[in-house]
Amino acid sequence: MYIPHTDSEREAMLKTIGVEKVEDLFDDVPAGHRFPELNLPSGISEMEAAQEFGAIASANENTRDLVSFLGAGAYNHYVPAAVDSILRRGEFYTAYTPYQPELSQGTLQAIFEYQSLVAALTGMDVSNASHYDGATAVAEAVNMAYAHFRGKRTRVVLSPALHPQYRQTVRTYVSGSPISITGDENGQDPLSEGPRSLIPLIDTNTAIVVVQYPDFFGRIYDYTDLSEAAHQAGALLAVSANPIALGLLTPPGEFGADIVTGEGQPLGIPLSFGGPYLGMFATKKEYVRKMAGRLVGETVDNRGQRAYVLTLTAREQHIRREKATSNICTNQGLMALAATVYMSLLGKNGLRQLAELNYQKAHYAASQIASLPGFSIGSDELFFNEFAVRCPIPASEVNEHLLEHGILGGYDLGIDYGPKYENYLLVAVTEMNAREEIDLLVSVLEEITLAERHTEVTHG
């Protein structure tokens, strides 16, 4: 342990407050509970520690060793080597993003480029320097809408096909506030309903309507009608989008989204068992002063040179703590950099090709699975790189069976949507899944049908 104070400094401090030794500071703790004996093994060497932690880590299943069809918000995409090598440069690799323009032009320029790329991708005017992840970005959209209407509109409509964890996060953020949430109550059947079912819920007390694009089940909807209905009632529309899909799909800004958020993980950020990820947040210029988070702008310094600085900081909590839209200004600087490098490497056409590849592979997988007896695709809607599969047995059992064959199956929809959906598996396919992998998945699923039939025959 590193203790920055010397013995004489500590002595001086103790003398100043009139205490003899450090232990005296703990007099308020009952003697019996003071300094308990800790049952810890003795220290080990660095080499031993590395081996021990390595052994613990290797117990994790990961997408390097398994064939993965698991998505549901976090996707297994290829991360080009250049992403990591730029990320790990000492100038960028810091625990706390430095913003002082005098010494952080590189960081600020990278963030400015990130914002520009996100704005272009989403069809919005302005992007902030990011939030923690896709879930908190949605929660900040709700916050922003509430602040925009100065608390006078208290209703929030969440699509049941918005990621269940995002909806939970919104509920956590708004708990204790006058905001009430509707649209995703239990007992619904989101796979057989589309965004139209949300329209009757929108009224003049509605601050914001939040949908996902593609939605949690991978489906692609045109939200134009919903957008018009929201705007007619004076409400805002937020769209939580998959950035890879935006390489192919119409940007949400074009069908009237006021806020576009997204999970930036697919843009060059490894799965890493759940984080750190990247919360994307973009909006129209008219709402910029109500947007939470950091914002980097381009300006000219006193020598006439192009320079980057934090801008519109009066919005933020460090100037107006109680009036700020959000009290969270933390961003994911390093992850935003990863996304910037990734998007720059791929370019507009590369991102489109990648999205097409995802689309094609997923559709190949879906058509193969749909041809298996007992299996069907859960929805007839257009989809991107993910789709719900109705299985002949519970999805959890399908996943167990797949894992025995080295396949990380899909997401068990029964977890969030109840027993009605226990046979539904959400399957994601990315560029990482070679045709052989998809064929392997299909053949293992076929074994399940055969085994089922066999059981039926023997029982029959």
Add this chain to the structure above:
Amino acid sequence: MNVPNELKYTQNDEWIKMEDGTGTIGITDHAQEQLSDIVFVEILVTEGDTIHQGDSIATVESVKAAADVYAPVGGTVVAVNEELANAPETLNSSPYDTAWMIKVEVKDLGELDKLMDAGGYTNKIQEKEG
């Protein structure tokens, strides 16, 4: 610095001009000078709202600071200067005229007695600066 005689003033640098029971409210020349270039203004109340003395009625942002504007008196908001949001710089050029913020039908005229006259306000500023 301009401190018109016919107005009443608050400690927070707001002014109010009374005409037939209705008060027009804005921020003072001194306030705009302190804030420097004003780039944004948002009026937080709408016509028909009931407000109380001391309520926050607007937010003003300059290149170097953000400030809240408080109601000098309570009452019913009868007009809001909708043009102001599109021309925040008029708060610098014309704080007592073009850049008025809201008009309020004053509920309790007694509240006006708690405000300063031009002389009192001038003294207050000079004390602060002295």
